[in-house]
Amino acid sequence: MNNTQIARMFADIAALLQLNGESVFKIRAYERAAETIGNLSFQLTDVAADAEKLRAIPGFGEAITSKVQEIAATGSLSYYDRLKAEFPVGVLDLMKVPGIGPKTALKATQELGIKNLSELEMALESGTFAKLPRIGEKSAANILRHLKHRMSQGDRVPLGEAMPEAARVMTALQAACPGVRNLGFAGSLRRGCETVGDIDLLCTADDPAAVIAAFVSLPFVKDVMESEDTKGSIVIDGALQVDLRVTADDAFGGLLLYFTGSQQHGMRLRERAQQMGLSLNEYGLTDAATGRMETFATEEAVYRRLGLPFIPPEMREDSGELEAASQNLLSHPVEMEDIRGDLHSHTDWTDGKAPLAEMVASAKSRGWQYLAVTDHSQSQTVASGLNAELLREHTRAVRGLDAKSPGIRLLAGTEMDILPDGSLDYPDDALMDLDVVLGSIHSAMDQSRDTMTARIIKAMHSPHVDIVAHLTTRLMKRRAPVDLDFDAICRVAVETGTLLEVNASAERLDLKDAHVRRAVELGVAFAISTDSHRATDFLDMRYGVQIARRGWCERWRVVNTLPFEELRAFLSSPKSERYSLLARITGAPRA
DNA sequence: GCCGTTTTCGGCCCGACTGTTTTCAGTCG
Structure with a gap:
């Protein structure tokens, strides 16, 4: 079994544990293991015999290590098979539809007998899905919209397609709104992931509302998903979603860091902040003792405040960069x-x-x-x-x-x-x-x-x-x-x-x-x-x-x-x- | 389930939205 397959298995385990109502921390441990395995630079099965080597991987403790060894030795995992057998067929597929989490997926399979995505579609259209507890007509309509979008468009867009689209939107926005500053992209596009789910743009401006107004009325906008004071979300021709956030100059660093991700990298940074008696969010750092909030104009300043050198966006995958950075061992990548x-x-x-x-x-x-x-x-x-x-x-x-x-x-x-x-x-x-x-x-x-x-x-x-x-x-x-x-x-x-x-x-x-x-x-x-x-x-x-x-x-x-x-x-x-x-x-x- | 320049036990990231509710569960990024 290769890393991708093992990572998927651990992600499935995390999802199944959610259905089980397990501790969120246990779930998070499996999620983190899945992420880590997906980013690994070597094949797990090649080193599985060496328990020491496995334990050295961040997030690999006793349980995960022995499970990886079982997979390498036998090609399967009994824990996974047992877990999977406890739940109706199709729950995992349902949970992948945006808007459907573990609770809803379980109810849909148990009470409505839905086993796959096409049965889900039928239930959504016939109105039976909307009768589930805590689901109403609006929720059902939202889920149906996501489901159809997913079925028609597939999922992620290659980097080489997304980047020119991002450039096109930025050029048009800059022209329509000359007062815009610091306009650039964040998210997986900035990290250079080979595919991206959507395009995240950020900028600063004196009049955010005017920027959003210009953004949602750009000529190639096909659909406006959201339009508020400091954030907007549009769909452009190619079915690509583009989100824009506007902030003040002195808070740009925190926002850019937050929206560049990755999510795992952000989590680790917030843990670190917490150990220092600070709380990190998209707006800045708050001192837990005094409640005083600090904002940052640049990412460098946030990292510095956390006692770290700047970490290049492409390296922010929680694949050892924080450990290396905190020891000042982070390599300087080619530019x-x-x-x-x-x-x-x-x-x-x-x-x-x-x-x-x-x-x-x-x-x-x-x-x-x-x-x-x-x-x-x-x-x-x-x-x-x-x-x-x-x-x-x-x-x-x-x-x-x-x-x-x-x-x-x-x-x-x-x-x-x-x-x-x-x-x-x-x-x-x-x-x-x-x-x-x-x-x-x-x-x-x-x-x-x-x-x-x-x-x-x-x-x-x-x-x-x-x-x-x-x-x-x-x-x-x-x-x-x-x-x-x-x-x-x-x-x-x-x-x-x-x-x-x-x-x-x-x-x-x-x-x-x-x-x-x-x-x-x-x-x-x-x-x-x-x-x-x-x-x-x-x-x-x-x-x-x-x-x-x-x-x-x-x-x-x-x-x-x-x-x-x-x-x-x-x-x-x-x-x-x-x-x-x-x-x-x-x-x-x-x- | 993992982990430790306060800890081998007791913690574990943060905020926002949505819709269904009478105060919040579920979901997302």
């Missing part, structure tokens, strides 16, 4: 401003949509100091991959343009297929002349875990393969990742001096956050690249940086934070020397 260039891009030589010159001009206008042009190799016939002869021409074209392009340097490269048996799509002599070689899986993606792992490892042993691009080949919501032994691949990456790519393309986000976190632990270095096929795709770099930050990846591990001359020195040195070279150039902490 967008650190990125100096892009090592993965395509042109109309293969399946890119724009000519070389246009891609280069766009990269330059984004402030990149360099761009690697890495069109596809010959096996990618659907992408009109280049044969060895065309690759030489391609290289000449890139070097020709490089000589005529002040302000940006070009690297001639290829995104070369790693063939099903692990051999390379070009002979060595075709690769020798290139500045950078990416190796990618584009075929035979259903190979077994062992075959796929051996295939990639074989390619990494080539002296020419500098970077393994989009390792797992997953496409957001469209294609599942390939099966591979990630730890083994990371170890060989370090051994051979191969980099792993954090593919920033909104459609990929591959590696994903948990992969980066694990790879960082194993000592891997990275390239964060956009895999751009259009001139506008370079904007996706921000997603890659966010994913890297979620994986606690420091600047020194990212090769495209290097200035051009140092990058070139890196790429022209033998692979076996590269990791130590990177550490030397960047002054990285010694392992």
Whole structure:
């Protein structure tokens, strides 16, 4: 069983315990365990034999540890099975509908015999549901509305879709309301989660009511869910919900911290505040003894008051950041401003949509100091991959343009297929002349875990393969990742001096956050690249940086934070020397 | 069920909304 499945099982246990009327603290313990497991950077089943290691995970005590061990050993959990058997079929599904909690779900299954969501829909429409205690017509109508919305729209929206929508709303609001200050997004969007449920916007203004009025009457508003003095909620075309909160400048820090989350991170902060005799809420800190309220203009000030350094939003998942921060051991993750260039891009030589010159001009206008042009190799016939002869021409074209392009340097490269048996799509002599070689899986993606792992490892042993691009080949919501032994691949990456790519393309986000976190632990270095096929795709770099930050990846591990001359020195040195070279150039902490 | 620069026992985050109620239970973020 993988972490996702185990996390779901613990979340189910928490829900079932709610039905049981168990202590909220016990419930919270299982909820926290589920969250923690979901964010873990390694597979639980791999370390389950080692009880010490399990106990070291925050929130893992005796009970949770032994349950995880049982799952790892047997593939199931008797406690879970017993618990589940105590309740009618369908309660857990019902509880996932907004507005239905444990009490209502239990009554609906016991008294109305509802077993699934379509029976729920019927009961809501026929009016029988509204007869349940503490439910009336209004509650039933609300639940029905949520249910239909859920059934029609699915659930969460990919980061790459939500971010441009957020930008669109903010631009329009700023234009409609020039007095708005500090306008920005919070929530899972700010934390860089790969999918988001809705968009949370925050700002400050002298006249909040006027801002809300402007917000709910923006041109693309499809529906207004809420409109009050300091908060509004709208649905925009795409069925995406956008919430806005307005506050005063001197209270912005508390509000931003509160609405950025994560919920678990916030809970831990409030516990910490409480231990200091303070009470933390979205408005600020209250001294429990004197009742005096303190407000904060910035998040930094709140953290400082709690005796902590600033914690980057992408790291606020209660996955060890508070423990690290309180000991001043929190690593400083790579930032967008650190990125100096892009090592993965395509042109109309293969399946890119724009000519070389246009891609280069766009990269330059984004402030990149360099761009690697890495069109596809010959096996990618659907992408009109280049044969060895065309690759030489391609290289000449890139070097020709490089000589005529002040302000940006070009690297001639290829995104070369790693063939099903692990051999390379070009002979060595075709690769020798290139500045950078990416190796990618584009075929035979259903190979077994062992075959796929051996295939990639074989390619990494080539002296020419500098970077393994989009390792797992997953496409957001469209294609599942390939099966591979990630730890083994990371170890060989370090051994051979191969980099792993954090593919920033909104459609990929591959590696994903948990992969980066694990790879960082194993000592891997990275390239964060956009895999751009259009001139506008370079904007996706921000997603890659966010994913890297979620994986606690420091600047020194990212090769495209290097200035051009140092990058070139890196790429022209033998692979076996590269990791130590990177550490030397960047002054990285010694392992 | 977890956890400890006050604690191995006695605590455990905070506020708001909604609708059904005669003072608050249930749900959410």
